[in-house]
Amino acid sequence: GAGVSQSPSNKVTEKGKDVELRCDPISGHTALYWYRQSLGQGLEFLIYFQGNSAPDKSGLPSDRFSAERTGGSVSTLTIQRTQQEDSAVYLCASSLGTANQPQHFGDGTRLSIL
Amino acid sequence: QQPVQSPQAVILREGEDAVINCSSSKALYSVHWYRQKHGEAPVFLMILLKGGEQKGHEKISASFNEKKQQSSLYLTASQLSYSGTYFCGTVPGSARQLTFGSGTQLTVLP
Numbered sequence: 001g002a003g004v005s006q007s008p009s010n011k012v013t014e015k016g017k018d019v020e021l022r023c024d025p026i027s028g029h030t031a032l033y034w035y036r037q038s039l040g041q042g043l044e045f046l047i048y049f050q051g052n053s054a055p056d057k058s059g060l061p062s063d064r065f066s067a068e069r070t071g072g073s074v075s076t077l078t079i080q081r082t083q084q085e086d087s088a089v090y091l092c093a094s095s096l097g098t099a100n101q102p103q104h105f106g107d108g109t110r111l112s113i114l
Numbered sequence: 115q116q117p118v119q120s121p122q123a124v125i126l127r128e129g130e131d132a133v134i135n136c137s138s139s140k141a142l143y144s145v146h147w148y149r150q151k152h153g154e155a156p157v158f159l160m161i162l163l164k165g166g167e168q169k170g171h172e173k174i175s176a177s178f179n180e181k182k183q184q185s186s187l188y189l190t191a192s193q194l195s196y197s198g199t200y201f202c203g204t205v206p207g208s209a210r211q212l213t214f215g216s217g218t219q220l221t222v223l224p
Contacts, residue, residue: 033211042116043156043201043214056210091155099205099212100144100163105155 004106025094119215136202145185146203
């Protein structure tokens with residue numbers, strides 16, 4: 001595809017439910033990042049995948065959050081037992097490799113917890 | 115540690131110039147700049163690597179002072195399309211990922 005694709009674009013769910021957010025990076029991009037952006041706020045790093053290396057999970061806010069990347073391509077961010085403070089836009093980005101390559105962002109998933 | 119951006123917001127008229135600053139408490143290897151329009155994804159503007167270089171993109175340029183761990187984004191003769199939130203992202207020497215600042219909201223009025 002031409003760009004980073006994220007789905008769903010919007011997700012409304014009840015508190016306590018689990019949600020899965022999907023990211024399909026640009027073909028050939030070995031690095032994949034997840035960020036969270038609350039309303040009017042900056043970009044909060046969550047997790048980073050690079051090739052076959054162990055992911056950098058240092059930004060995950062709690063053990064309710066997890067992510068995986070299958071086959072070095074598509075990634076899924078899972079939030080278990082959602083809380084209202086999880087409401088935000090979740091952005092995925094991919095890049096060619098190192099931190100000194102431009103990151104290309106998807107349009108994000110807007111998550112609303114009722 | 116999150117870089118500090120200033121100002122938090124700026125309003126200017128079309129054709130005016132603006133400067134956005136980004137500073138870090140850590141030694142930096144590189145600085146990224148992105149622009150995000152309301153309701154859209156951030157878009158990459160430029161990367162500056164250590165060495166104090168200056169880069170340009172249309173009438174938008176940036177500098178990186180490695181010794182001061184600071185970068186500045188210069189918007190010259192601003193256009194309405196420049197409106198948005200500008201984020202700097204810093205990469206300390208040992209890091210593998212970006213840490214973004216809190217953003218500077220730029221509004222260009224006709």
